[in-house]
Amino acid sequence: MADAVAESSHGHDKHVFHHFVDAHQQFDASKMGMWIFLATEILFFGGLFAAYIIFRSWYPQTFVEASDSLNRAIGGINTVVLIISSLTMALAIHYIQRNDKGKTILFLGCTWVLAATFMVIKGFEWSEHFSEGMYAGKAYAYTGVTASHAYIFYSLYYLMTGLHGIHVLVGMGLITWLMIKTKRGQFSSDYFTPVEITGLYWHLVDIIWIFLLPLFYIVA
């Protein structure tokens, strides 16, 4: 126990804020904070999922027909892209824990590129929809779906994939910041909390997409 005391008395290294006893406590606190934040994210999306359930039960035929108008291949490709990006994120954490900064930056970069790929594909997909008149709500002008209230399906589609897209963009920003800080040598196997908790965030973004895919692309 005496060792433990000695350790904690000189344990204030430069990454530990003054109000924490040691790096371990700070890491635990940050991780717990991120888990709680993720819980709030689920409730944030939860409202939209609830709305989806209501309108799908009100207008089931509409959802079947409108879902057919989306391009499943594109949805599938994007899913693969995001799942691989989760893998590269996990690898980035793996390598920072082993103090390999080069590989950390490499895999953070891969994650960033995959996220950007996802957004570019999504952008092409949306503009394709717009050119066919598949707008949300009142501006809706698409004639391919015969069942009523199809615009509500597209409203939910744009709202949910849009909100998810915003989260991807935020994630890209965070990953950029992580790459800069890793390059400057601010992370190491002793201190990698931001990498770890950004990873948690990124996996949540991935998981939400895995729910969105069947709800919009594979209804029938």
Added chain:
Amino acid sequence: METAAANRKTVTMKVRRYVMPEHSEKNYINQEKGLKSWLLTRDHKRIGLMYFMTSAVVFFVAGLLALTIRLELWTPAKTIIDAQTYNEIFTLHGTMMIFFFLVPAVPGILGNFLIPLQIGAKDVAFPRLNLLSYYLYLMGVIFTVVTILTHGVDTGWTFYAPYSIKSTAAVIPMTTGIFISGFSSILTGLNFIVTIHKLRAPGLTWGKFPLFVWGIYGTSIIQILATPVLAITLALVVMERVLHVGIFDPALGGDPVLYQHFFWFYSHPAVYIMIVPGFGIIADLIATFSHKRLFGYWFVAISTLAISFLGFLVWGHHMFVAGQSMVASIVFSLITFMIGIPTGIKIFNWLATMYKGSIRLKVPMLYALSFIFLFSIGGFTGVMLGALSVDVQLHATYYVVAHFHYVMFGGMVIALLGGIHFWWPKMFGKMYSETMARVSWFLIFVGFNVTFFPQFILGAKGMPRRYYNYLDQFQSLHQLSTVGSWILALGFFVMLGYLLHSLIKGEKAPANPWDARTLEWMTSAPPPTENFSYTPVVIHGPYEYQRPISEFQLGLINNDHHGGEEHEIEAPSGSPEMANA
């Protein structure tokens, strides 16, 4: 030895008594100077004071709006303002009071100031995030002020669709303001939960928390789980207005009742965001001023969590007449009744705490007693409104207005005032005039009852809420209520006077003026920036008045120091306590 200790879940620590000076020359208020040191501070105590100032301004403005409403209702027809202005004023009164005062005030002011002190920490877990929370709140307030100065909103604080979609008023800036301040609420809750879990002093187990910590913990859980739903709901209202997405708009095949479900899924738990920290304050006050251990500690603590949990399952009682299914209404009604159980447990335990206690009727205790009286009225009338058949009669009448003012003002505001009078000496290091504080308490208590009790009668007689005109037969009760609002306002002006006087010329406060036992009283008044000059160690519960004060002032001894005594401290392995040992 360490393994053995971990198995027993206790560790042995060398501690000694530390007595901090009564007054600290260098304290958190004067340690750093200049505006910048305040605006960029990460000190939880300073952030608490910033919340204090801002929410006091909000309360003042929203209070003036309330006085205007009451004045307009002096006569059955137009008195001073036209109908549209009247609609805008009651909307702003409700929105400001609820979203920018009642929700953020107790966690923002007292939570920020006290949680780290009460658990013996140096700060909250994420001080920068805490400052961000404050600025998000401030931004929300600014959006509201801009709305007042430009357009005004006439939807009522509930923003019910479809009117909130069709109204030409400035719904978007207002909801944006609430959306932003919602994130402030979420981040505050997150910060407190992590702080309470991870930054406790050695020995401070969950069974030794002051009840205020339990109150904030329960509140934080509601804040993080309910607020995101409000955020997405208001975002959908904005989308509905801008893009006509058809989610809530019945003209486009949407569902306005869905809006109500979403709104109350947040706004009913929000009632508990407002009142649960108040419960915590009251428990601390009653135990301290009865000088007796809190009766049924675990019942009071766990009932806090029970209320937080049940609060999520009753939102449908706002919608008994909105066309929800009868089965749903019956279930919601039943669960609403059940909330009376944990609330009753609290009230009985507070009363049992006072029984045979040595009660000192200081001003904070007067507020605590008023709380029990007024909140019981608010709670009982709430149970009545939760009964299906009664609610059909009373829905959207002044009875509801009176009920929630008894809960929100008679409960939350009274608890906040009690808390502010209790912790004022610690926050500012100054005492206030006890006599003037009693006068002010009396005026507020009488004024509040004169204002709102007649509204129960008005509602029972059929006076609908939010109406600009009313039948002649209601005039005398309306006038009585208006007179009450003046008494209430006078009470607050007296309070403003003696509190300002206390700041400028008040006597210096001792560190522990109420002979309390919790950690915040063991540091100087006002506390130094780092809160404690030692690492506090807690070996007794928060209300063990029979034990000498010296046993509450223990702290870890540095390794090289000799002497002191050894104590076995309960600590789960891997916890901060272990790290400390």
